[in-house]
Amino acid sequence: MSEMQLKNPMLRWIEYRLPIFSFIDHSVGSQYPAPKNLNYWWNFGSLAGIALVMQIATGIMLAMHYTPHADMAFDSVERIMREVNYGWLLRYFHANGASLFFLVVYIHIFRGLYYGSYKYPRELLWWFGLIIFVLMMATAFMGYVLPWGQMSYWAATVITNLFTAIPWIGVGITEWLWGGFTVGNPTLVRFYSLHYLLPFVIVGAVFLHLWALHQHKSNNPLGIDIKGPQDTIPFHPYYTYKDLVGLGVFLVVLFGFVFYHPNYMGHPDNYIPANPLQTPAHIVPEWYFLPFYAILRAIPSKLGGVIVMAASILVLFLIPWLDTSRVRSTKFRPVYRWFFIFLVIDVVLLGIVGAKPPEGIWILIGRLATLYYFLHFIIFMPFVGWFERPLPIPDSIHQPVLGAAVGAAAAGENKR
Amino acid sequence: MTAAEHGHGGGMPRRDFLIVATGTVAVVGAAAAVWPLVDSMNPASDTLALASTEVDLGPIAEGQSITVQWRGKPVFIRHRTADEIKQARATDAATLPDPMRDEERAPNAKWLVLVGVCTHLGCIPLGQKNAEPKGEFGGWFCPCHGSHYDTSGRIRKGPAPANLEVPKYTFLTDTKVRIG
Numbered sequence: 001m002s003e004m005q006l007k008n009p010m011l012r013w014i015e016y017r018l019p020i021f022s023f024i025d026h027s028v029g030s031q032y033p034a035p036k037n038l039n040y041w042w043n044f045g046s047l048a049g050i051a052l053v054m055q056i057a058t059g060i061m062l063a064m065h066y067t068p069h070a071d072m073a074f075d076s077v078e079r080i081m082r083e084v085n086y087g088w089l090l091r092y093f094h095a096n097g098a099s100l101f102f103l104v105v106y107i108h109i110f111r112g113l114y115y116g117s118y119k120y121p122r123e124l125l126w127w128f129g130l131i132i133f134v135l136m137m138a139t140a141f142m143g144y145v146l147p148w149g150q151m152s153y154w155a156a157t158v159i160t161n162l163f164t165a166i167p168w169i170g171v172g173i174t175e176w177l178w179g180g181f182t183v184g185n186p187t188l189v190r191f192y193s194l195h196y197l198l199p200f201v202i203v204g205a206v207f208l209h210l211w212a213l214h215q216h217k218s219n220n221p222l223g224i225d226i227k228g229p230q231d232t233i234p235f236h237p238y239y240t241y242k243d244l245v246g247l248g249v250f251l252v253v254l255f256g257f258v259f260y261h262p263n264y265m266g267h268p269d270n271y272i273p274a275n276p277l278q279t280p281a282h283i284v285p286e287w288y289f290l291p292f293y294a295i296l297r298a299i300p301s302k303l304g305g306v307i308v309m310a311a312s313i314l315v316l317f318l319i320p321w322l323d324t325s326r327v328r329s330t331k332f333r334p335v336y337r338w339f340f341i342f343l344v345i346d347v348v349l350l351g352i353v354g355a356k357p358p359e360g361i362w363i364l365i366g367r368l369a370t371l372y373y374f375l376h377f378i379i380f381m382p383f384v385g386w387f388e389r390p391l392p393i394p395d396s397i398h399q400p401v402l403g404a405a406v407g408a409a410a411a412g413e414n415k416r
Numbered sequence: 417m418t419a420a421e422h423g424h425g426g427g428m429p430r431r432d433f434l435i436v437a438t439g440t441v442a443v444v445g446a447a448a449a450v451w452p453l454v455d456s457m458n459p460a461s462d463t464l465a466l467a468s469t470e471v472d473l474g475p476i477a478e479g480q481s482i483t484v485q486w487r488g489k490p491v492f493i494r495h496r497t498a499d500e501i502k503q504a505r506a507t508d509a510a511t512l513p514d515p516m517r518d519e520e521r522a523p524n525a526k527w528l529v530l531v532g533v534c535t536h537l538g539c540i541p542l543g544q545k546n547a548e549p550k551g552e553f554g555g556w557f558c559p560c561h562g563s564h565y566d567t568s569g570r571i572r573k574g575p576a577p578a579n580l581e582v583p584k585y586t587f588l589t590d591t592k593v594r595i596g
Binding site for chain 1: 454457458459460463483485487488489490533536537538539540558559560561562575576577
């Protein structure tokens with residue numbers, strides 16, 4: 001690492017013994033080169049990281065007041081709301097923060113899909129992103145169970161019952177997950193334990209995600225490689241400040257929910273204490289699980305539904321190889337661009353279907369949308385890549401900005 | 417490599433054998449160490465001890481159903497009417513998704529005892545109270561994903577893969593039953 005010019009003697013003393021300041025500077029500072037053409041869609045990665053930190057901070061404070069016991073959990077959450085200083089703020093921030101964390105991550109994933117960020121040489125980077133996504137789903141699900149309201153209890157019942165679909169050993173696995181013969185106190189306590197653990201596992205996966213990111217640097221809207229210093233600007237101050245602008249917008253939206261519609265994304269039934277003898281009339285998961293819930297219900301077989309739902313996530317691990325196009329950015333892919341738009345519409349449609357009761361026309365729409373989801377990745381992705389004629393791609397990142405003349409000069413400079 | 421490192425007589429070198437043997441013992445040891453951690457999550461002894469429940473059937477009138485709790489699960493006990501019994505017994509079991517004769521499910525035809533947990537994803541089916549929907553086959557209806565059960569608790573329509581489970585139970589007297 002290059003020598004850092006630190007003026008403060010105290011910092012210099014530390015840096016000489018533990019080069020932490022130059023490490024930070026190389027990771028997210030002036031020594032980390034980022035493509036100069038990143039647009040606002042590139043804000044959502046760091047935003048997701050900040051959202052994770054905020055969830056951990058509020059979660060640790062909530063854990064100091066929460067009681068993980070089937071007889072006391074519901075009341076302890078109400079006590080947080082009514083008696084604990086700023087408890088209402090912590091809880092609403094944590095619950096709505098989880099929802100917006102998913103929104104940010106979904107935008108981040110679709111950004112990666114549009115600009116081909118999963119392609120060579122970023123396949124492992126993509127994989128770690130998907131692993132983080134799966135861990136987030138597990139964490140969010142277990143957190144939703146903790147208030148021990150009717151929706152908590154029945155969400156836990158329905159989701160853990162997915163495992164009973166496994167032939168032969170399914171019931172054994174499910175009773176092992178429950179620690180009993182139904183969802184009960186042992187289930188609640190272990191979900192609390194895991195809900196505390198998994199965010200730190202996510203932090204570990206985030207480090208691997210960033211490590212892989214730093215190896216080949218960020219992709220960019222043109223989807224072409226960084227060819228030299230003329231294509232980059234330092235991460236700090238340029239992108240640190242740009243990310244702060246995005247954070248400001250994120251916080252405005254989050255506090256809009258927290259202060260004005262704190263229960264907008266929740267279900268009123270979760271303010272009824274859990275009753276193991278009474279299932280609520282309509283069980284609907286949180287919005288961020290709806291597309292997967294729709295896929296689960298689209299298959300008229302229990303085991304089949306579980307397999308297809310799992311496949312809907314697993315197929316994402318394969319897309320670095322299913323996408324046969326050598327062009328990363330969909331900006332230069334006139335045919336695939338339409339398929340991308342259809343995919344976004346399809347996933348939104350699946351979300352709508354997931355919120356509706358499985359009756360009448362919604363069953364058919366759900367099945368067609370599920371079919372299309374898989375057709376996109378398994379058929380359209382490879383075939384469009386083979387037959388499509390991409391638009392001309394710029395030679396370098398800085399060329400479209402500074403023009404061909406400067407580009408040629410810089411390229412010449414580069415050769416020396 | 418010298419002959420001394422390979423041991424005598426060729427074949428598998430001694431060092432390779434030692435590495436494989438040590439590695440195997442380490443894997444077995446690690447698995448043995450992990451098992452208590454895994455098994456600690458299984459139902460505990462006191463949970464297993466709550467395994468049976470006794471119910472007095474005396475107050476249940478014909479056509480009435482009650483729900484009792486057994487191992488934390490709801491158990492439906494229905495005092496079936498002659499009509500319901502006839503309907504359940506007249507159905508040709510071979511044509512059902514999960515073929516089972518009513519005689520096997522309710523040896524004492526008046527009393528139908530079922531675990532009231534939908535075999536799809538574990539919701540509690542409706543149909544215990546007269547005001548609740550009983551589905552297209554007069555038994556129970558699960559509101560979560562739309563499974564219909566008949567008057568023998570057999571799956572007839574919807575995503576559930578199996579009939580409502582019949583728990584182990586014994587009649588202690590004519591009006592007293594022990595579940596579990």
